[in-house]
Amino acid sequence: MKIKLQVNGRQYVLKVKANSLLVTVLREDLGLTGTRVGCDTSQCGACTVHMNGRAIKACSLLAVQADETNILTIEGIGTETSLHPMQEAFRDCHGLQCGFCTPGMIMQAIDLVEHSERLDSAEIRRGIEGNLCRCTGYHNIIRAIAQAAGPKMIESVDAAAREEALQETASLREDSR
Numbered sequence: 001m002k003i004k005l006q007v008n009g010r011q012y013v014l015k016v017k018a019n020s021l022l023v024t025v026l027r028e029d030l031g032l033t034g035t036r037v038g039c040d041t042s043q044c045g046a047c048t049v050h051m052n053g054r055a056i057k058a059c060s061l062l063a064v065q066a067d068e069t070n071i072l073t074i075e076g077i078g079t080e081t082s083l084h085p086m087q088e089a090f091r092d093c094h095g096l097q098c099g100f101c102t103p104g105m106i107m108q109a110i111d112l113v114e115h116s117e118r119l120d121s122a123e124i125r126r127g128i129e130g131n132l133c134r135c136t137g138y139h140n141i142i143r144a145i146a147q148a149a150g151p152k153m154i155e156s157v158d159a160a161a162r163e164e165a166l167q168e169t170a171s172l173r174e175d176s177r
């Protein structure tokens, strides 16, 4: 089957199998291996890209379902010398360790910030709940997204983390009585 895709600003006409996943076509036909496959079952978010401006999991969509759409992958958002502000924030805040989850996390985070009027750390946590990271413990990812969100943040992430830690300590004390 033939499909037309715009990917990172370039037009492609591609011959794909009826059962090819979008993520497979991006990685194997177009060589865009920044989009990762972590689970293939819609759980981890490593395959997150933007389709027509919104984040989607590319392992959960057949390539034919993406016909005539506009796809943006991690390769399309910045360059080594001119990072996207979200990439800069992840670098500044040490929001990655092995980096496997990072492309999907960044694409999800960009969608979250672009489509939110106001954010706090709870909203950020909710916004990335479909993206798993096995290394960082999420705190620095949340700090990075807050940095990139800038004036959209209505609270300091560190203040929220302190408050959360105090509540946890109080409930642990309560439990030990």
Ligand code: FES
Binding pocket: 036, 037, 038, 039, 040, 041, 042, 043, 044, 045, 046, 047, 048, 057, 058, 059, 060
């Ligand atoms: S590979 Fe798509 S959600 Fe895990």
Ligand code: FES
Binding pocket: 095, 096, 097, 098, 099, 100, 101, 102, 132, 133, 134, 135, 136
């Ligand atoms: S940085 Fe290793 S999985 Fe997230």
